[in-house]
Amino acid sequence: MGWNSWNKFAERVTDKDVRDMADAMASNGMKAAGYVYINIDDTWESDRDANGMIRTNSKFPDMKALADYVHSKGLKLGIYSSPGPKTCAGYEGSYGHELQDAKQYVAWGIDYLKYGWCSAGGVYDNTPENGRITMEAAYAKMGHALLEATKNTNRKIVYSLCQYGNNNVGEWGAKVGGNLWRTTGDIGDRWQSMMNLGFNLQIGREKAAGPGHWNDPDMLEIGNGGMTDTEYQTHMSLWSLLAAPLLAGNDFREMKPGIREILTNKEVIAVDQDKLGKQAVRVYPPAPAEEKESVSKAQRGSTSGGLLQVFARPLADGGRAVGLFNLGDAPAKVTAKWSDIGITGSHKVRDLWKHEDRGAVKDEFTVEVPLHGVVLIKIAK
Numbered sequence: 311m312g313w314n315s316w317n318k319f320a321e322r323v324t325d326k327d328v329r330d331m332a333d334a335m336a337s338n339g340m341k342a343a344g345y346v347y348i349n350i351d352d353t354w355e356s357d358r359d360a361n362g363m364i365r366t367n368s369k370f371p372d373m374k375a376l377a378d379y380v381h382s383k384g385l386k387l388g389i390y391s392s393p394g395p396k397t398c399a400g401y402e403g404s405y406g407h408e409l410q411d412a413k414q415y416v417a418w419g420i421d422y423l424k425y426g427w428c429s430a431g432g433v434y435d436n437t438p439e440n441g442r443i444t445m446e447a448a449y450a451k452m453g454h455a456l457l458e459a460t461k462n463t464n465r466k467i468v469y470s471l472c473q474y475g476n477n478n479v480g481e482w483g484a485k486v487g488g489n490l491w492r493t494t495g496d497i498g499d500r501w502q503s504m505m506n507l508g509f510n511l512q513i514g515r516e517k518a519a520g521p522g523h524w525n526d527p528d529m530l531e532i533g534n535g536g537m538t539d540t541e542y543q544t545h546m547s548l549w550s551l552l553a554a555p556l557l558a559g560n561d562f563r564e565m566k567p568g569i570r571e572i573l574t575n576k577e578v579i580a581v582d583q584d585k586l587g588k589q590a591v592r593v594y595p596p597a598p599a600e601e602k603e604s605v606s607k608a609q610r611g612s613t614s615g616g617l618l619q620v621f622a623r624p625l626a627d628g629g630r631a632v633g634l635f636n637l638g639d640a641p642a643k644v645t646a647k648w649s650d651i652g653i654t655g656s657h658k659v660r661d662l663w664k665h666e667d668r669g670a671v672k673d674e675f676t677v678e679v680p681l682h683g684v685v686l687i688k689i690a691k
């Protein structure tokens with residue numbers, strides 16, 4: 311859980327913005343709710359010195375001082391690079407300097423690295439026969455470098471792979487040291503984009519997720535203004551059911567109370583952070599056996615699975631978290647059937663957005679859901 315600069319600031323992010331976000335996160339309830347990483351995305355890089363050491367540009371005059379500042383707030387600092395010679399925004403990448411860069415990150419006090427493929431496609435063999443093996447090796451190279459650089463220190467650097475889910479990353483992401491890996495292209499602050507990434511493109515990926523290594527459907531757009539609060543609630547609920555990284559992407563200096571409530575709802579965050587670490591599956595309509603099927607449907611631009619959908623994940627205490635979603639353009643009744651979730655009989659139900667107990671419910675739960683909205687419930691053991 312944390313914050314990343316890209317969705318709101320893109321190439322404009324500065325040292326001051328990062329300090330302001332750290333100040334805000336430490337005092338506005340975000341840190342108390344569990345958010346800890348402050349991640350600088352692309353565009354902090356300059357060139358290399360005579361020894362090949364990476365330098366920051368004028369937006370980030372002193373990375374070590376910035377890390378010290380963020381740490382002084384009880385938070386952690388993340389950074390971004392690429393396995394290619396250039397980053398996605400055209401800045402200096404880590405190609406040929408992996409260990410050197412990892413050592414520099416450790417010297418600065420960096421706690422998290424997001425590593426975006428981009429120009430690596432131009433220097434590594436991308437052919438269908440070799441693409442996967444070279445991509446895996448490029449990510450393993452930095453994975454090893456991070457281990458080597460943190461050896462004999464008490465630091466650990468979280469490793470975030472950003473290669474859009476290509477080459478079945480779920481099968482090898484953890485093996486190369488990845489703690490999370492993107493499963494899609496970039497999110498946009500629009501209903502259609504969030505829905506496509508979160509609903510359509512996650513089906514069948516749950517096998518790969520578990521404690522320490524997670525599917526990443528990209529960062530949150532909550533509070534950036536392109537969706538309604540109801541849609542942002544859907545965004546937060548779905549990411550939590552998917553056990554996804556919760557990386558806020560808004561400007562905390564102008565955060566409205568309603569947005570803060572969405573981002574800091576402790577009962578919803580408890581679903582995301584549940585210790586069992588099981589990613590939700592779509593139980594209604596039943597997800598296709600083949601992941602490929604849903605991906606190809608999504609790429610054709612349709613909503614795979616229809617407008618009323620139910621996602622469920624088992625929780626460590628024996629309960630279940632269940633999201634009843636309405637993707638349609640009018641309010642609708644949605645039903646979660648116990649038989650679809652794999653339980654029977656009567657169970658206590660709690661509404662996690664309203665913070666209300668709904669009493670004991672037998673066999674199925676039906677509720678009116680607003681358009682593009684969700685009712686997120688916990689079903690007790």
Ligand code: GLA
Nearest residue numbers: 316351352398399426472496
């Ligand atoms: C890629 C990533 C984005 C962001 C940009 C930065 O596009 O997917 O999340 O990191 O690079 O250039």
